[in-house]
């Protein structure tokens with residue numbers, strides 16, 4: 001009677017140890033990260049041979065290690081030879097999907113497995129160095145999951161969530177719980193009120209939303225202090241969203257299937273400081289990378305981060321080595337031809353750009369989406385320090401997360417350590433060795449704590 005497929009029961013048994021994550025007591029301890037280069041999230045020179053001291057969940061001291069007093073009882077994380085930086089903030093996350101190649105197969109499987117999927121996505125993001133993000137389309141069950149993560153009951157980034165998106169368009173194979181449909185601006189306002197009353201942090205509008213719809217949504221969301229994130233590609237749609245009061249332009253400037261924007265639009269967005277989240281690496285960077293090296297779909301660092309039933313689903317979606325025939329990639333070659341010009345437009349205009357990945361879309365695995373996006377921003381003309389700031393300080397500001405995104409005294413202790421110098425090679429962001437979120441160590445020397453705990457539990461059981 002109870003809808004518990006065998007796969008789910010198996011997965012929960014195998015990962016039961018995960019529930020035993022950091023206790024409240026862990027938050028009282030003192031941690032010091034000592035010895036490495038420090039990037040604080042600003043576009044500023046690094047501090048070499050630095051130290052960061054954390055008490056509870058706050059940063060209390062930052063500077064050259066020689067000038068910082070390390071408390072005698074501190075747990076030391078040796079960062080010599082590495083780089084410390086703020087945890088990354090992803091301004092476009094999807095925790096209900098995780099890189100599976102075919103939505104028409106994935107969504108039916110997702111239903112009934114939502115918590116397992118959310119937990120897997122959240123762990124993968126956190127292990128990849130993402131310590132905060134906004135989820136932009138998931139069923140209402142994502143709100144309860146957000147609360148569990150934000151109470152540190154399960155590992156994952158600090159989460160803001162939109163719940164279902166607001167749209168006039170029903171896509172056949174998307175689950176009904178993923179969207180709230182409207183036919184008039186009045187209905188759009190009503191749906192927005194319903195979502196805000198249910199406790200969403202942001203509103204996500206999806207395709208088909210008109211300028212009048214946007215005005216009606218803004219009339220409800222604006223006074224409630226709830227920002228509107230808008231899925232936009234075409235120039236006219238972008239203008240309409242802006243005139244209607246959209247707060248964050250999502251996907252704009254990633255190319256898509258549309259021509260590049262007019263200089264008038266780009267200059268207006270830059271001058272007005274309207275935040276843009278490009279999501280340029282989904283489809284258009286990852287697709288050629290996978291054509292070039294299809295072996296990456298079997299990368300153990302990615303594949304082994306899935307619990308067995310999800311691993312089977314994901315691998316099965318790519319086994320034929322013909323991912324380019326998947327519906328999701330049907331127009332990708334054309335999008336690639338449009339994308340470079342579109343991506344550079346906002347960077348050249350020095351618009352306010354927050355890093356966001358659309359993580360979880362096909363081929364766009366949570367285990368690597370953040371570094372790939374930052375790397376794509378550098379390819380398109382950002383300096384390394386600018387791209388890192390876009391992925392930390394700027395993204396946190398755009399999401400209204402004022403207490404994270406930089407490393408400075410008083411801020412929340414969300415810090416990652418990467419193996420090497422990202423100012424020399426940005427791709428070292430793919431080698432996150434240590435993750436601290438909210439003063440809790442979630443990854444140490446390249447190994448997530450839940451894997452350590454699982455290993456300890458299995459050796460303990462042998463005795």
Ligand SMILES: [Zn+2]
Nearest residue numbers: 092094136358
């Ligand atoms: Zn998205």
